[in-house]
Amino acid sequence: MVTRERRIGDTGLMTLFCHPLATLLAALRFLTILPVRWGSRHDERFFAASIFWFPAIGLILGLAAALVCRGLLMLLPVPAATVVALFVPIVLSGGLHLDGLADSGDGLLSARPREQILAIMRDSRIGAMGVIVLLAVLLIRFTALGSLPGFLLFPALILMPLAGRTAILLSMAFLPYAREGGGLGRLFYSPDSRLAATWSCLVLVAATAALTPNFIFQVLAAVVTTALLFGLWCRSKIGGATGDTLGGVSELTETIVVLVLTAL
Numbered sequence: 001m002v003t004r005e006r007r008i009g010d011t012g013l014m015t016l017f018c019h020p021l022a023t024l025l026a027a028l029r030f031l032t033i034l035p036v037r038w039g040s041r042h043d044e045r046f047f048a049a050s051i052f053w054f055p056a057i058g059l060i061l062g063l064a065a066a067l068v069c070r071g072l073l074m075l076l077p078v079p080a081a082t083v084v085a086l087f088v089p090i091v092l093s094g095g096l097h098l099d100g101l102a103d104s105g106d107g108l109l110s111a112r113p114r115e116q117i118l119a120i121m122r123d124s125r126i127g128a129m130g131v132i133v134l135l136a137v138l139l140i141r142f143t144a145l146g147s148l149p150g151f152l153l154f155p156a157l158i159l160m161p162l163a164g165r166t167a168i169l170l171s172m173a174f175l176p177y178a179r180e181g182g183g184l185g186r187l188f189y190s191p192d193s194r195l196a197a198t199w200s201c202l203v204l205v206a207a208t209a210a211l212t213p214n215f216i217f218q219v220l221a222a223v224v225t226t227a228l229l230f231g232l233w234c235r236s237k238i239g240g241a242t243g244d245t246l247g248g249v250s251e252l253t254e255t256i257v258v259l260v261l262t263a264l
Helices: 004-010 013-018 020-031 040-072 078-092 096-108 114-122 128-147 150-174 193-211 213-238 243-263
Strands: none
Touching: 013 020, 013 040, 020 040, 040 078, 040 150, 040 193, 078 128, 078 150, 096 114, 096 128, 096 213, 096 243, 114 213, 128 150, 128 243, 150 193, 150 213, 150 243, 193 213, 213 243
16 A cells, blocks of 8 residues: 555656646645635645646736736725735635744744644644734735835735745755654655746746846845745754745745835
């Protein structure tokens, strides 16, 4: 009988080429709440290969936010339209990564030993530090978006979810999985993680070049630096990454990217 770990290790680029639709739908079902049910019972086979679709899902979420914002600007002032657009990717993703950010805040900021940190992060309840981190990230992101000049607002909304998913792949490429045994995040680890991270960086560069070519280096540097620094912190605290920290690095990276665009 083939074990789960062996199936995960065997799943990668070849599976993507052989089953492109199945891997896309697996990524779509995991990263969004869109009601796509076809073939869902086989998703576990395709999770590891589905990471190559993460940048595409990020672009879809970003485009949805930008389109909603553009429509609302015909009816609402900029701050109101911006805050609604800010929540479009969050709603479409079911708050998946914000939940990971909150759990990461509760665990990593608890000043506890490794095993206790992992236990805190597994707890579905949110603590004081998780609430503080969530509020801080959302407030900073909204303020930064509201400070952008008009020509950068839509590019920022499109690039943020893409940057966040790229940071996830960078973290998976260079951090081991921290939990022993099973875990949701482990299902996405594969020998092709570094190739997927490289692919996502290329997509990010191409999208930035198309939307705001003057800031290609700055956006890419913001993503890589955030993923690297947060990853080093996670390695020192828990020895690697978990599903929660992968969600956390996504949300932090989105915030840092829009802050960099604001600063520039």
